[in-house]
Amino acid sequence: MSESILRVGDVEMSQVAKELAKKDKTLGQFIKKVGPCTLAGPSHDSHFESIVFAVIAQQLSTKAADTITARLLDLVGRPLEPKKVLKFTPEQLRTVGLSGAKSRTILEFAHAVKTGELDLLALEHETDDLVLAVLTKLWGIGRWTAEMAMIFRLGRLDVWPVGDLAVRKGFARIYGLDKAPSEKEIENLADHLRPHRSVVAWYCWRATDEDSATW
Numbered sequence: 001m002s003e004s005i006l007r008v009g010d011v012e013m014s015q016v017a018k019e020l021a022k023k024d025k026t027l028g029q030f031i032k033k034v035g036p037c038t039l040a041g042p043s044h045d046s047h048f049e050s051i052v053f054a055v056i057a058q059q060l061s062t063k064a065a066d067t068i069t070a071r072l073l074d075l076v077g078r079p080l081e082p083k084k085v086l087k088f089t090p091e092q093l094r095t096v097g098l099s100g101a102k103s104r105t106i107l108e109f110a111h112a113v114k115t116g117e118l119d120l121l122a123l124e125h126e127t128d129d130l131v132l133a134v135l136t137k138l139w140g141i142g143r144w145t146a147e148m149a150m151i152f153r154l155g156r157l158d159v160w161p162v163g164d165l166a167v168r169k170g171f172a173r174i175y176g177l178d179k180a181p182s183e184k185e186i187e188n189l190a191d192h193l194r195p196h197r198s199v200v201a202w203y204c205w206r207a208t209d210e211d212s213a214t215w
């Protein structure tokens with residue numbers, strides 16, 4: 001299988017951990033403390049739902065995103081589907097705590113999926129670069145949102161979300177840096193850890209957890 005479409009399930013995470021530790025001794029020390037990555041298969045019921053949840057989570061704390069997500073599901077109902085979402089106006093979606101921009105993004109995304117302009121199932125067979133390009137063509141869906149869907153829904157193993165501040169902060173903690181690197185600075189710092197940079201990102205997230213704060 002091409003490295004560009006390597007997915008969770010194609011490899012054993014314990015083996016990935018060993019390979020990463022062999023390539024990078026500093027990361028290896030942290031892996032030894034935390035253990036194998038626990039990235040798994042899809043965390044939501046559908047591609048559509050997963051991407052909507054990623055839109056909601058943009059620039060919000062996990063707690064705030066979870067609260068708004070629960071309210072949206074109460075309003076629209078489960079399963080979350082384009083045809084259901086499109087029954088609501090932007091103003092109605094805003095009542096659950098969504099911003100005007102996020103309401104527009106979710107409605108335009110739902111329209112693209114419902115009309116067939118966007119075939120989410122087809123993305124499963126496309127390369128990482130093409131998935132990123134297709135999703136970010138949609139209004140309000142940027143690189144971070146697309147990357148979260150790629151990691152947590154499509155299970156792609158070589159996504160490097162440099163725009164995620166927690167990833168950059170975790171990277172700094174693991175490598176003993178005085179401050180988090182910028183997006184530009186961190187862009188190539190994990191190149192030697194291809195094709196498993198999604199796993200590296202997972203370890204960076206773990207490094208920001210309270211349990212890992214004093215490692």
